[in-house]
Amino acid sequence: MSKRKDIIIIGGGAAGFFAAINIAEQHPELSIVILERGKEGLQKVKISGGGRCNVTHAEFIPSELVLNYPRGEKELLGPFHSFMTGDTIAWFDERGVELKIEEDGRMFPMSNTSQTIIDCFLNEAKKHKVEILYNHSVKSINTRENDFSIETSQGVLDCNKVVVATGSNPKIWNLLKDIGHTIIQPVPSLFTFNIKDKRIKDIPGVVAKNVEVKVIGTNLVSEGPLLFTHVGMSAPAILKLSAFGAVELAKFNYNFKIEVNFIRLDFESCIDKLKNFKHEFAKKAIVNSPQFDLPKRLWKQLVLASNINESERWADINRQQLEALSAQLTEAIFHVTGKSTFKEEFVTAGGVDLKEVNFKTFESKRIPNLFFAGEVINIDAVTGGFNFQNAWTGAYIVSQSIA
Template structure:
């Protein structure tokens, strides 16, 4: 183990994105401070490494704070002010100043031009070394106690005293328990980003099929979303489903992940759909229904919905009766599926829950309960939909913590 002065100006628990970002920004402006990042594992920045399939989804190309906050099921109101201080454009500029150019993809996600998360990791490691930030690996924090002029951290390696403490551990039940012991309220965590498990003949044997624009509602709730939908081996995913899982995290947990959804695959109401089908029935009278895909739906999905409407594979449009047309309208605009569970992204697990937002000063991200204790990233009860938004919360909160400490 590296010998290191255990009296620090600033200790940061958590060697992830928020921890490194805070440390670098503090050290850059105040090089005389002694700063150390405490990382419980052998290496840090693991979430950065696997983000975006190994490319690191750094942020999202949304440049209006009031629009950006709508992607946060928890934290929407609280993050509006912080995003006026440090926003997507500031994130882009920060990385560009360090030689890393970001690119915008069609769906708004932003990645390094290198398409490699290692670019971001190398940036953080090099900047930490450059500004003499110590990174103490294999340092698992066992207890946190408040002192007259700071904090004592007992780790599995040594005891560390610091004047100011930043918690940047993400969703970490052990750290939440320690903070609870200090008097903070913890909102119980529940999964936030997950796919829906669905067993249904209409999506059986067609994994990989994408319906580009659908509307999804959770029946008997107010939850609804729209966007692309992906059929998977176990059910459904993609933004239309992931948004529901994020915004409905608490409610869906309460339902024990057993509920029904209604999908409008074509974003038309029933009457519009029926009118369109009657025209198609005339125009394509001699063609078989299953082979003449409509509404820009994927062919395999169209065939499944046709079969579910009691239309066999050889029937022509001209042969359809009123009941079959009505059934097809129902499958296209109001197809009900039973969800029987969830599947999470094991590596990119996101939860709703954490430090109660009422106990944080969002001008500084300092604890209202304990002076000189700060929070950055997902350790607080903030989470976002997929697409780079969780990282933007990390950058913004870490930057504001650094500004507060340096002021």
């Protein structure tokens, strides 16, 4: 025999808890249930930001905030006018969780642990009598004339309204497809580049502070810090490319070439600078006099790759070597041969087609009383707390729509 509830929230993650708590606060008379497939929820919150939970990002202008969403930029502009970063900070502050802003704009709880956010959600859910059913994997979502029947691994639940907040979950996407929604094929969105190249083989941990990276044969370009790792390249310059180029790079099967400009100057301007160095540092060994504020170890590898040996002085190098060094500095080509998940954070592009969601309410345009929050929709962001901000905004607007 089935049990009846007012609202069922599928997904015990950030968006699911946020929606449930906000609905319950406004309507304590409603019976609200969160269905979580595992034995505990909020696992993505737990690992986010290296276990510190990157709650949001200190960007307070909606038109600027949306620029961090490769998919969803246009759709989120209106919602961000209703609930965004400042509202998120206030929401947590009102519940005893103070956030801090780091140098790069990322925001974390003052405690520096994701457990603070998890405890906040669990305490608020308990306080407002939100029921959490663990080990309840959803088998089917059945739409009826005025309500829903949700079949789980532990039995059937009936309800008036359903909120799907499962994140990137292929199984749930298939169930939504079964009831009439279009699902955009998911592909990885936030990943690092695997590169085997002797120039970077021995310099893991080195950071070039401000580079420009282009994917050759495309319009994809990004800039920012670049980190060399044991398997290739990471940090914002690469992660932005992976997010904005998610669909295109998947078509290449993650086998493509990138051009890196390490100093953000063009080839000719670089040649002019190198000629000046040739006179200014004439007696110095080139490998031992890094320029352009580049890390010593990176500079050495780029010099050696330009057919300049370790003992050669600035005064000794010829035009050909100068041009080779300028090319390494401004248009170095690297061959990407695969990808790796960024830390433990697996983000995908794909999900419920944006055309099928009403972004004033986050309700399905196909099925009345079916709502979405978070990455279950075809929205994703670059790293830095932006994916969570999308979750909070969508969940908050869902709660207002239901209320």
